[in-house]
Amino acid sequence: MGIRERNRRAVEQEISEAAMRLFVAQGFDATTTDEIAHAAGVSPRSLFRYVGTKEDIVLGDLRDAGQRVLAALQARPPEEGPWEALRAALAVLEDNPPDRALAITEMFLRTPSLRARRLEKRLAWLDLLVPEVTRRLGRAPGDVPDPAAHAIVSAALACLDTATEVWARRGGTGDVVQIFDEALAAVRRA
Amino acid sequence: MGIRERNRRAVEQEISEAAMRLFVAQGFDATTTDEIAHAAGVSPRSLFRYVGTKEDIVLGDLRDAGQRVLAALQARPPEEGPWEALRAALAVLEDNPPDRALAITEMFLRTPSLRARRLEKRLAWLDLLVPEVTRRLGRAPGDVPDPAAHAIVSAALACLDTATEVWARRGGTGDVVQIFDEALAAVRRA
DNA sequence: GCCATCTTGGCAGTCACTGCCAACTTGGCG
DNA sequence: CGCCAAGTTGGCAGTGACTGCCAAGATGGC
Numbered sequence: 001m002g003i004r005e006r007n008r009r010a011v012e013q014e015i016s017e018a019a020m021r022l023f024v025a026q027g028f029d030a031t032t033t034d035e036i037a038h039a040a041g042v043s044p045r046s047l048f049r050y051v052g053t054k055e056d057i058v059l060g061d062l063r064d065a066g067q068r069v070l071a072a073l074q075a076r077p078p079e080e081g082p083w084e085a086l087r088a089a090l091a092v093l094e095d096n097p098p099d100r101a102l103a104i105t106e107m108f109l110r111t112p113s114l115r116a117r118r119l120e121k122r123l124a125w126l127d128l129l130v131p132e133v134t135r136r137l138g139r140a141p142g143d144v145p146d147p148a149a150h151a152i153v154s155a156a157l158a159c160l161d162t163a164t165e166v167w168a169r170r171g172g173t174g175d176v177v178q179i180f181d182e183a184l185a186a187v188r189r190a
Numbered sequence: 191m192g193i194r195e196r197n198r199r200a201v202e203q204e205i206s207e208a209a210m211r212l213f214v215a216q217g218f219d220a221t222t223t224d225e226i227a228h229a230a231g232v233s234p235r236s237l238f239r240y241v242g243t244k245e246d247i248v249l250g251d252l253r254d255a256g257q258r259v260l261a262a263l264q265a266r267p268p269e270e271g272p273w274e275a276l277r278a279a280l281a282v283l284e285d286n287p288p289d290r291a292l293a294i295t296e297m298f299l300r301t302p303s304l305r306a307r308r309l310e311k312r313l314a315w316l317d318l319l320v321p322e323v324t325r326r327l328g329r330a331p332g333d334v335p336d337p338a339a340h341a342i343v344s345a346a347l348a349c350l351d352t353a354t355e356v357w358a359r360r361g362g363t364g365d366v367v368q369i370f371d372e373a374l375a376a377v378r379r380a
Numbered sequence: 381g382c383c384a385t386c387t388t389g390g391c392a393g394t395c396a397c398t399g400c401c402a403a404c405t406t407g408g409c410g
Numbered sequence: 411c412g413c414c415a416a417g418t419t420g421g422c423a424g425t426g427a428c429t430g431c432c433a434a435g436a437t438g439g440c
Contacts, residue, residue, distance in 0.1 A: 002407085003406085003407090004406080004407090004417080004418090032394090032395065032396085033395080033396065033397085034395085034396095042419085042420090043419070043420045043421075044420090044421095045398090045419075045420055045421070045422090046418080046419060046420070048396085048397065048398080049418080049419085053396080053397080054395095054396070054397090112310060115310055115313065116306035116307055116309060116310040117306055119306060119309040119310065119313070120302060120305055120306040120309065123305065123309070143359075144356060144359040144360050145355070145356060145359065147352055147353070147356045147369050147372045147373050147376065148372065148373070148375075148376030149376075150352040150355070150356065150373070151348065151349050151352040151372075151373035151374070151376045151377050152376055152377055154345075154348035154349065154351060154352050155344075155345035155348045155349065155377045157348070158341065158344030158345045158347070158348040159341050159344065159345065161344060162337055162340040162341040162344050163337070165335070165340070166334060166335060166337045166340065169333075169334040169335065170334050179337050182337045182338065182341075183337050183338070183340070183341035184341070185338075186337065186338030186339075186341045186342055187341050187342055187345045187377065187378075188377075188378070192438085193437085193438090194386080194387090194437080194438090222425090222426065222427085223426075223427065223428080224426085232388085232389090233388070233389045233390075234389090234390090235388075235389055235390065235391090235429090236387080236388060236389070238427085238428065238429080239387080239388085243427080243428080244426095244427070244428090
């Protein structure tokens with residue numbers, strides 16, 4: 001990794017931290033990109049050479065997270081059922097609850113534009129995960145997604161959302177994975 | 191209904207139709223709000239007295255739709271299980287496939303900002319429907335949503351999304367409700 | 381017919397973002 | 411070491427979705 005790449009990472013880090021500080025302090029909508037740029041020590045113009053959108057500053061790692069989930073899913077034993085595999089794959093996300101996880105999740109729930117973008121990034125996971133689940137169901141992959149596989153992945157993600165929201169609304173007490181399991185159980189039993 | 195209200199409805203109608211014509215013709219992002227205003231015969235400033243956001247022109251009736259679903263859900267017999275009740279309630283949405291349903295759905299799928307907003311409006315349905323399902327599950331309503339009820343409603347909505355997307359990706363052939371049932375069956379069986 | 385009450389349209393402003401360009405760094409190469 | 415190609419930066423101007431404000435016009439009840 002050259003010095004250039006190293007510098008890029010450092011600036012990205014700086015932007016992310018400065019932005020998060022401002023977001024938590026004054027709220028997402030009340031923080032302008034100019035403020036963030038200034039606080040991070042770059043010009044407003046350069047800020048957008050590092051981040052695609054204001055929302056991406058918060059949601060940036062969600063794309064990587066999708067890849068992590070896919071990798072975890074592919075690593076599950078092939079004979080495992082789709083639900084068990086998805087449950088295990090999605091649980092890897094909740095391994096790393098940073099200090100500010102609650103504050104950030106609450107910001108997600110409170111800020112409509114963030115909620116929307118977050119959902120949209122989640123949607124991209126579908127395209128990632130559906131092929132693998134289609135394979136596990138023993139169905140043929142195709143141009144149009146398999147309805148069963150698509151539904152199962154969507155429902156599993158919905159359960160994860162449920163778990164995250166309930167966890168945050170409970171003030172961050174309790175275990176996300178446990179609520180996730182509860183949600184999965186409710187869907188599969190009811 | 192006074193003449194004022196009547197006029198308001200007429201202008202709303204005009205805006206909606208003009209906008210849809212432009213959206214279908216040139217795409218959502220390529221159409222400016224000034225164009226829409228001009229085509230609808232109002233000033234750019236007044237356009238935003240009728241619609242909240244550009245996306246709302248397309249998604250405007252989604253809020254009412256949520257209320258329709260809730261009403262349909264409440265009308266289901268109380269002894270019916272949550273899944274059956276939700277299935278029936280959500281099916282009312284697909285009764286009215288307008289001519290341009292396919293074009294509009296494809297526009298949804300193609301336009302990120304629309305997808306995001308649509309998902310967000312869907313999210314609002316959750317708050318609407320969860321209390322009713324909580325009641326059906328025989329659980330106590332509370333400040334924090336019941337995880338089971340929340341998960342079931344989320345999953346049912348996810349199935350509806352699956353059905354809509356698969357239907358559109360198949361070129362609008364086939365029956366949305368049938369795909370919806372297929373999705374529900376996959377989730378509950380797998 | 382008149383006045384209080386909308387409603388409208390234009391103007392100016394904000395904010396997220398983008399293309400363009402000129403100045404500046406940088407890293408490799410002779 | 412010095413120079414050149416290539417990447418990076420910051421400012422400027424512009425676009426597009428909105429918003430507050432205000433003055434002018436339409437409206438509807440009395």
